Amino acid sequence: MGKVSLSKVWKVYDGKIVAVSDVNLEIRDGEFMVLVGPSGCGKSTTLRMIAGLEHISSGEIAIDDVVVNDIPPRNRDIAMVFQSYALYPHMSVRENLSFGLVMRKMAAEEIGRRLARAVDILGLGDLLARQPKALSGGQRQRVAMGRAIVRDPKVFLFDEPLSNLDARMRVEMRKEIIKLHRRIGTTMIYVTHDQVEAMTLGDRICVMESGVIRQIGTPGEVFDNPENAFVAGFIGTPPMNLLEGGLDRSGGGGVFRDGDLAATLPPAMAGMLPPAGVERVFLGLRPKSFVFRKKAPADALRDVWTVMPEVAEMLGEESLVHVRAGRRRFVISVDPHDLPEMDRPLEICPLMNRAHIFDSRSGRNLSRGLVLPGRHSMRRI
Amino acid sequence: MPGGRSDKPIPPPIAAGGVPAGLEWNREKTRFRRRLLIVHIPMALVVVFALAPYSWMFMTSIVTAEDILKLNIIGATPTLDHYIRLFSRINFLSNMINSFLVACGVMAAGLTLSITAAYSFSRFRFLGRAYLMKQFLVVNMFPIVLLIIPLFIIMRKAGLIDTYLAVIISHSTFAIPFSTWMMTGYMDAIPRDLDEAALIDGCSRLGTLFRVLLPLCMPGIVATGIYLFITSWNEYLYASTLAGGEMKTITVAIQSLIGEYVIEWGLLTAGGFVGSLPATILFLFLQRRLVGGLTQGAVKG
Numbered sequence: 001m002g003k004v005s006l007s008k009v010w011k012v013y014d015g016k017i018v019a020v021s022d023v024n025l026e027i028r029d030g031e032f033m034v035l036v037g038p039s040g041c042g043k044s045t046t047l048r049m050i051a052g053l054e055h056i057s058s059g060e061i062a063i064d065d066v067v068v069n070d071i072p073p074r075n076r077d078i079a080m081v082f083q084s085y086a087l088y089p090h091m092s093v094r095e096n097l098s099f100g101l102v103m104r105k106m107a108a109e110e111i112g113r114r115l116a117r118a119v120d121i122l123g124l125g126d127l128l129a130r131q132p133k134a135l136s137g138g139q140r141q142r143v144a145m146g147r148a149i150v151r152d153p154k155v156f157l158f159d160e161p162l163s164n165l166d167a168r169m170r171v172e173m174r175k176e177i178i179k180l181h182r183r184i185g186t187t188m189i190y191v192t193h194d195q196v197e198a199m200t201l202g203d204r205i206c207v208m209e210s211g212v213i214r215q216i217g218t219p220g221e222v223f224d225n226p227e228n229a230f231v232a233g234f235i236g237t238p239p240m241n242l243l244e245g246g247l248d249r250s251g252g253g254g255v256f257r258d259g260d261l262a263a264t265l266p267p268a269m270a271g272m273l274p275p276a277g278v279e280r281v282f283l284g285l286r287p288k289s290f291v292f293r294k295k296a297p298a299d300a301l302r303d304v305w306t307v308m309p310e311v312a313e314m315l316g317e318e319s320l321v322h323v324r325a326g327r328r329r330f331v332i333s334v335d336p337h338d339l340p341e342m343d344r345p346l347e348i349c350p351l352m353n354r355a356h357i358f359d360s361r362s363g364r365n366l367s368r369g370l371v372l373p374g375r376h377s378m379r380r381i
Numbered sequence: 382m383p384g385g386r387s388d389k390p391i392p393p394p395i396a397a398g399g400v401p402a403g404l405e406w407n408r409e410k411t412r413f414r415r416r417l418l419i420v421h422i423p424m425a426l427v428v429v430f431a432l433a434p435y436s437w438m439f440m441t442s443i444v445t446a447e448d449i450l451k452l453n454i455i456g457a458t459p460t461l462d463h464y465i466r467l468f469s470r471i472n473f474l475s476n477m478i479n480s481f482l483v484a485c486g487v488m489a490a491g492l493t494l495s496i497t498a499a500y501s502f503s504r505f506r507f508l509g510r511a512y513l514m515k516q517f518l519v520v521n522m523f524p525i526v527l528l529i530i531p532l533f534i535i536m537r538k539a540g541l542i543d544t545y546l547a548v549i550i551s552h553s554t555f556a557i558p559f560s561t562w563m564m565t566g567y568m569d570a571i572p573r574d575l576d577e578a579a580l581i582d583g584c585s586r587l588g589t590l591f592r593v594l595l596p597l598c599m600p601g602i603v604a605t606g607i608y609l610f611i612t613s614w615n616e617y618l619y620a621s622t623l624a625g626g627e628m629k630t631i632t633v634a635i636q637s638l639i640g641e642y643v644i645e646w647g648l649l650t651a652g653g654f655v656g657s658l659p660a661t662i663l664f665l666f667l668q669r670r671l672v673g674g675l676t677q678g679a680v681k682g
């Protein structure tokens with residue numbers, strides 16, 4: 001078992017810096033939960049409170065329904081993988097792996113058995129006699145994971161374990177971690193600032209911003225139904241375009257207006273908006289939610305935007321084109337074989353079925369949960 | 382068509398650096414000259430400056446008293462007279478043992494206190510931490526003479542005059558603050574992640590100190606230990622005030638060779654030479670660890 005629950009958890013440093021405020025989070029047994037957010041949002045602090053390395057200012061953290069606020073890290077039955085790996089430099093790989101078991105006075109043959117299993121899972125065979133300084137970054141990373149695996153803990157904690165690896169190695173280790181989780185099925189809590197990592201690894205992800213949880217959900221939910229403008233602007237490569245403008249409710253429907261740009265909300269979306277009180281909004285459109293006018297389906301031709309393509313980024317499968325419309329700049333994704341000419345006016349149509357409307361004051365997604373044809377782009381296979 | 386390339390000129394042989402061989406040798410020579418000027422000669426001067434008084438002392442200690450007075454030191458016949466007298470007449474061996482015991486005591490007390498203090502300074506953020514650290518540095522700026530009178534009074538009240546304990550405590554008062562600074566520096570160089578990993582792996586706070594921190598700051602501990610030992614070994618003022626009677630340390634014993642009317646130069650220099658031996662030998666043996674310790678922060682990787 002390895003259920004972790006945080007209720008009303010706060011962390012205040014030095015009586016004034018609020019690093020984590022009122023976090024409520026239930027992590028189920030066996031779940032892979034990713035905490036993600038920009039630098040300084042308090043994800044490491046949250047993880048370190050779960051580990052017991054940081055005092056909890058207020059609130060409760062429970063592991064398997066036992067409140068652990070006052071239990072020292074060594075008695076919480078958790079294991080942690082650090083960004084710096086934190087291998088003991090004065091011990092061989094074998095000693096590093098067995099240190100936690102020796103500290104717990106485990107019998108020698110049991111230690112041997114667990115070491116053998118971890119070595120088998122991670123392919124550490126010929127490294128056991130080496131010192132950490134004689135290992136490459138990827139190998140150190142493996143040893144650090146091995147040190148956690150041999151412990152056979154209730155919960156694994158990872159704090160940005162891949163950010164010191166090069167891009168290729170990172171993809172490689174990401175796969176290994178997914179496989180590891182499948183194989184041992186232990187609860188894992190994983191901190192990263194990289195939303196791609198979060199999307200690929202997490203059963204559920206928890207998006208944080210300045211100490212506050214902005215959304216908890218599966219990668220699909222977070223991508224397709226962001227609860228607020230922050231999540232929309234954080235998740236996705238590149239993230240959702242957020243255009244600020246007014247909401248014109250005359251005539252019963254809803255039209256987004258910003259200067260020359262107008263976008264007609266589908267009736268179902270307009271129907272979800274509160275009858276009054278929302279004047280300024282963000283219109284959220286992912287780069288893939290635009291089509292060239294010449295290829296637009298009939299219902300999208302209602303709104304035609306003339307934009308100026310400025311820069312194109314070739315990504316292989318798609319090209320990202322940075323465009324300007326008046327004083328607004330945003331990104332659209334196009335087929336690389338159909339690249340528009342730069343600095344020549346281009347007519348595009350927003351696919352409004354896929355749009356999101358956020359209240360500009362609270363950032364809340366007013367069109368959340370709306371189901372329309374073609375709206376949900378992300379599916380888990 | 383093997384003859385196809387024969388019309389091209391054959392390039393001249395190239396040395397490893399991509400420069401024709403003769404040129405390379407010339408460059409090597411100028412490089413050596415420059416190094417001689419900016420490294421070797423200044424180094425030699427520094428060494429001569431440091432070693433000259435020491436060798437002069439040694440040479441003085443192995444010539445007869447008459448030769449010393451005539452300043453006939455370079456050419457005189459060597460003799461071990463002074464050394465024999467040093468150990469037979471004035472019981473220098475027991476002075477050395479006194480010094481050794483005191484220095485070991487200071488080293489033990491100093492390491493215990495400075496390691497534990499450095500651990501808290503390095504790992505905990507407590508009220509007054511910065512202030513205390515600053516005070517530890519400021520203490521070094523007071524002339525130690527200031528403390529002698531109060532220390533003497535305290536020691537007499539405690540009945541400790543002329544005991545090892547008195548000298549050990551007094552030496553500790555000024556050696557520990559600096560050694561705490563030293564140890565704090567070494568511990569700061571060890572990442573906190575390691576403590577935290579150990580805490581999670583099953584260590585208590587004290588366990589992390591013994592199992593992770595101490596093994597990793599061994600070079601620092603050796604350096605600090607040597608500092609404590611040598612500081613105590615060379616100290617004169619406290620040793621003479623608090624234990625100038627029965628249990629003289631070597632510095633006090635050597636000083637007592639300077640009489641009111643005569644100075645026994647031969648004995649004095651022989652004592653000085655013998656007295657400086659332990660520190661020298663200690664340095665020679667631990668040199669590599671010590672240098673490792675002093676540069677640890679720079680080359681950690």
Ligand SMILES: Nc1ncnc2c1ncn2[C@@H]1O[C@H](COP(=O)(O)OP(=O)(O)OP(=O)(O)O)[C@@H](O)[C@H]1O
Binds near residue numbers: 038039041042045193
């Ligand atoms: N020991 C500390 N004392 C004071 N403030 C701290 C301390 N540790 C963290 N903070 C502050 O708490 C906030 C959250 O820090 P935290 O390390 O949890 O961020 P993070 O989300 O892990 O960011 P990163 O991605 O950069 O690691 C930051 O504003 C940080 O400055």
Ligand SMILES: [Mg+2]
Binds near residue numbers: 043044045
């Ligand atoms: Mg962090």
